[in-house]
Amino acid sequence: MTETQRDILSAGFSLTLIALAAFVMQRFFLPLIWAGILCVATWPLYLRLRARIGHGVLAAALLTLLVAAVFIVPALLGVTQAARQAPELANYVVSANTDGIAVPDFVRHLPVIGDSLTEWWQATLSQPHGLAHLFAERQINGFHSASDIIKLAGVGFMHRLVDFGLAFLCLFFFYKDGEVLNRQITNIGSRWFSELRWARYSxxxxxxxxxxxxxxxxxxxxxxxxxxxxxxxxxxxxxxxxxxxxxxxxxxxxxxxxxxxxxxxxxxxxxxxxxxxxxxxxxxxxxxxxxxxxxxxxxxxxxxxxxxxxxxxxxxxxxxxxxxxxxxxxxxxxxxxxxxxxxxxxxxxxxxxxxxxx
Structure with a gap:
């Protein structure tokens, strides 16, 4: 086997492994990207916290919890408030779709566009199932009850919650092993490109x-x-x-x-x-x-x-x-x-x- 054939075979083997790894991990790309963005954005804060505490793992855990709290606390307040109003809103959407929505008075009195907007409203939203036809591409027409709307929203919320947890799990390990990972990436980049050119971009x-x-x-x-x-x-x-x-x-x-x-x-x-x-x-x-x-x-x-x-x-x-x-x-x-x-x-x-x- 010649050197050229050996190089081609080696390159093919490497690309195959990269493709297989990407295929296996494709579900986790988004949490990894979010964790990387958060890690890079807050890395100086992690370095200061580690210097003050003197323990890398503890600093990584504390900062991960702090960053998570920044997202979790407002999200919990919003979810709590939304959960209180969700049944009422869902019932309103269903009844509005079934019975139609009357034209508000202020729409009738709008200058210039009031008459045309009122005519459009009466032809669409005021009609039974007009809301479903308006948002047909979003599959509102398939909703038969308020519970269907809440169920769909709940599935989407749980999916995002799993991504959220994975992102912060990855963030902890990025803090903990960030310097080692950075050295490894720098070594690979410097080997593929010149050291100065890699530094310029990175x-x-x-x-x-x-x-x-x-x-x-x-x-x-x-x-x-x-x-x-x-x-x-x-x-x-x-x-x-x-x-x-x-x-x-x-x-x-x-x-x-x-x-x-x-x-x-x-x-x-x-x-x-x-x-x-x-x-x-x-x-x-x-x-x-x-x-x-x-x-x-x-x-x-x-x-x-x-x-x-x-x-x-x-x-x-x-x-x-x-x-x-x-x-x-x-x-x-x-x-x-x-x-x-x-x-x-x-x-x-x-x-x-x-x-x-x-």
Whole structure:
């Protein structure tokens, strides 16, 4: 057997093992990715906690519990509140689908679009099973009782709960063995590429993830708090729950309007049209400042990405990968821009200390 044949056979064997491992672990990719994102984003905090405690395993366990609590406590409050209102909401959906929904008075009096919107409402939502036809692609037509809706929601919740637990289990081991894993990845990367070139790319990833977490998560939660104040002042029922939902949706750029427009709709249905307009105006102002100035500034300044690269990375990541794409998209754009700058250098300088991005 020649050296070329041996190399081909060895490469095929390696690729087969990688493909089999990916096939076996495909169910766990999403929890692993979330654990990796959380680990990278909070790694400096873990190092400080380990230095103070002096025990790596204990520090990993404590920080894992702390990070989990940040997610669990608001989620439990939201689930508790939602569970109290779920039967009432489910029965309303079923009865609205069976009997139709009458046109609200404020819809009839809307300027310009009031007449056409009223006509559309009467032809669809006011008709029996009109709601089912409107959302036929979401299989609402198959629901026959409120228990069916709750059962479907419960299955989805349990599926997410398993992913949630696996993610934090992985996060503990990432903290505990993170330095060893990082050395192993660095050794492999340096062997496949030049050491300097691997360092140039790998150093960008933690910066991009931390900047994205700060720019998306923290800013989104701040939007939820600010818009939640408007909910409370407007007298919206369950204002805290609405604020939590707004903060979660605000993590996605342009996702907050879905929450505060829905909240305004609830207020308008209750006859509080001025309060509904005030919520929309305040939410739009907060959203404009956050999405056009704060987020691009935080992410772009840290990663040195232009505004369009930040925007396309976030929106494109969500479109192709879902929620986790919020964090993967900007990382991909950072690596692409690094490659773009590297391509402007002389080919023989790639991997050299003098081949710095212009």
């Amino acid at each position: 150093d960008k990833i933690p910066t991009a993830i931390r900047a994205t977490v700060n720019g998306l998560v923290l800013v989104g939660l701040a939007e939820g708090v600010l818009i939640g104040v408007a909910y409370w002042l407007a007298g919206l029922k369950s204002a805290v729950l609405w604020a939590a939902a707004t903060g979660i949706l605000a993590i996605i750029p342009f996702g907050a309007p879905l929450a505060f427009v829905s909240a305004a709709g609830v207020l308008a249905f209750g006859g509080a049209l001025p309060a509904a307009l005030g919520v929309i105006a305040w939410g739009t102002a907060v959203l404009f400042v956050a999405d056009h100035f704060v987020r691009p500034g935080i992410i772009g300044n840290a990663t040195r990405l232009p505004f369009l690269a930040v925007l396309f990375g976030i929106l494109g990541g969500v479109e192709t990968l879902g929620l986790v794409g919020l964090f993967i998209g900007p990382v991909v754009m950072v690596l692409f821009v690094t490659l773009w700058h590297e391509a402007q250098t002389h080919r023989e300088d790639v991997g050299s200390p003098v081949a710095t991005p212009r």
